[in-house]
Amino acid sequence: MPIEVVAGVDELEGGFNPHTLADLSPTSSALAGLMLPSVFRPGPDGAPQLDTNLVESAEVVPDAEKFTVRYRIKRQASWSDGAPIAAEDFVYLWEQLRSQPGVADPAGYRLIEDVASRQGGKTVDVTFREPFAGWQSLFTNLLPAHLLRAAPRGWATVLDDGYPASGGPFAIRQIDLDRGEIILERNDRYWGPPAQSDRVVLRALDKPRQVEALRSGDSHLALFSPDATTLQSLRSLGDQVQLMTVPRPATMELLLRQDxxxxxxVRVRQAVLAALDRPALIEAGTGGGAPGDQLQAHAQVLAPSERGYTPTEPAGALPKQPDRSQVERLLTEAGYQRAGGTWLRDGRPLNLVIAAPFEHESYISIAEAAARQLRDLGIQATVVTPTGDQLFREMLATNPHSAEAGTAGTVDMAVAPRPAGGDPAATMASSYGCPGVDPDSEQPLPYNAAGFCDQLLQPTIDAALGGRLPFQQASANVESVLWRDAIALPLYQQAQVLALSKEARGVQPGFGFAGPFSTAAQWLGTPAENDGY
Structure with a gap:
């Protein structure tokens, strides 16, 4: 009988591209950790550590004319279809992340000037326009370029159904999203240490069934977001399970679009924030009592569990509960008048469209709670639920100064994730920096999800990205403007509970934001009930 590990998960959403905001989910993180190679992975202290299974070395070239990093890929490193992991995979990731809309953390890739192949593709020279202190954060979760580059549907949907090849200890055997099950089997072509178990099964279960599966032994472990009631049920299992909190690399936030x-x-944006009940929004997203509720976010760049995090929210910047008088004062100053329970200006009601990605229930819950709170104070609000691709690639990536901006097709507010865990200066530049221009096509690059660009702040952001200004000093300047201008309302850092049964051996929470599935090669399960799939 094959040895298998069954892992219960919240839900198995479609879309597995770990580099896009639309697919930023526990599922994509889990599969990426199991199957996609990375040059650096988090070490025991959370700092980047070279993955010597993939590369022999990654070093700054000392005598290069421009800042250059040389990567030497192991000769035996290959995809599960036999193709070598090589320079073309670095080129493909760079080309996509520097120019595609809706990607997570593009700033570092936009500093790259050239990616050159040497020694049959097993040596890669990456040249930057200027020194980049955070270069070790790049080239994580490499993708099989030889299979994706010519894919007919392109970058936006190319990984909707999984990965066509694996460069890790496991490969996909079967994906059945209707049944809520993904089966992974040991990748026999993996050149590193072989996985301890023959297969790993990811099984989507509702919250009560998660607890029951752990109690009965049907699941070896569960990684999910329980509400307060489910958390109590887990604790009632006593020493049958071990519980750990696992922070995720994303902060939930509510974006207020200047465009x-x-x-x-700005007075209208400030009025909107004064109308919101932030604790109630957090409860709507977490279900109350869940781990994310304990990781409330009060900064605009770093997530609460990241090294160096400190609250930056100015004292009194936001009311502790909805402040009707402040809402009325700010909207009146902005030229609105209250008429029949609605705020009007020039005969037009203040009617806000709040978007949340269709695939994510917690995002929609936050959007609907925000809309109810705004309506309670006379601000009309409507929730729309486009797909994640539509929201992040099209609606939020539009140039705020283009003809399309501010039209009926755009949104006023959006519930969105802010990525965490990369280089802090690059995260700041990706989330709030001006996009710049593609040097090849001279076309403007996509905007950040907030649609924010402040030309006066941009030199500070650029200086931090290039290491010419300490991040703490730069972020203090940037964050003060973001709070003042009411650009985004941070809510909480996403987090899950890892519940381990006594039959699950070798499972660890993972270093940094790598997560438990990064340790799956060491998991040792039990004999499967059947040989088949």
Missing amino acids: SRALAD
Whole structure:
């Protein structure tokens, strides 16, 4: 009988591209950790550590004319279809992340000037326009370029159904999203230490069934987001399970778009924030009592569990609960008048469109709670649920100064994830920096999800990205403007509970934001009930 590990998970969403905001989910993180190679992975202290299974070395070239990093890929490193992991995979990731809309953390890739192949593709020279202190954060979760580059549907949907090849200890055997099950089997072509178990099964279960599966032994472990009731049920299992909190590399936030006609005036954005009940929004997203509730976010760049995090929210910047008088004062100053329970300006009601990605229930819960809170204070609000691709690639990536901005097709507010865990200066530049221009096509690059660009702040962001200004000093300047201008309302850092049964051996929470599935090669399960799949 094959040895298998069954892992219960919240849900198995479609879309497995770990580099896009639309697919930023526990599922994509889990599969990426199991199957996609990375040059650096988090070490015991969370700092980047060279993955010597993939590369022999990754070093700055000392005598290069421009800042250059040389990567030497192991000769035996290959994809599960036999193709070598090589320079073309580095080129493909660079080309996509520097120019595609809706990607997570593109700033470091936009500093790259050239990616050159040497020695049959097993040596890669990456040249940057200027020194980049955070270069070790790049080239994680490499993708099989030889299979994806010519894919007919392109980058946006190319990984909707999984990975066509694996460069890790496991490969996909079967994906059945309707049944809520993904089966992975040991990748026999993996050149590193072989996985201890023959297969890993990811099984989507609702919260009560997660607890029951752990109690009965049907699941070896579960990684999910329980509400307060489910958390109590888990604790009632006593020493049958071990519970750990696992922070995820994303902060939930509510974006207020400056390019929206309704929110162009900072006083209106401030009024919106004064109308919101932030603790209630957090409860809507976490279910109350869940781990994310304990990781409330009060900064605009770093997530609460990241090294160096400190709250930056100015004292009194946001009311502890909805402040009707402040809402009325700010909207009146902005030229609105209250009429029949609605705020009007120039005969037009203040009507806000709040977007949340269709695939994520917690995002929609936050959006609907925000809409109810705004309506309670006379601000009309409507929730729309486009797909993640539509929201992050099209609606939020539009140039705020283009003809399309501010039209009926755009949104005023959005519930979105802010990526965490990379280089802090690059995260700041990706989330709030001006996009710049593609040097090859001279076309403007996509905007960040907030649609934010401050030309006066940009030199500070650039200086931090290039290491010419300490991150703490730069972020203090940037964050003060973001709070003042009411650009985003941070809510909480996403987190899950890892519940381990006594039959699960070798399972660890993972270093940094790598997560438990990064340790799956060491998991040792029990004989499967059947040989088949």
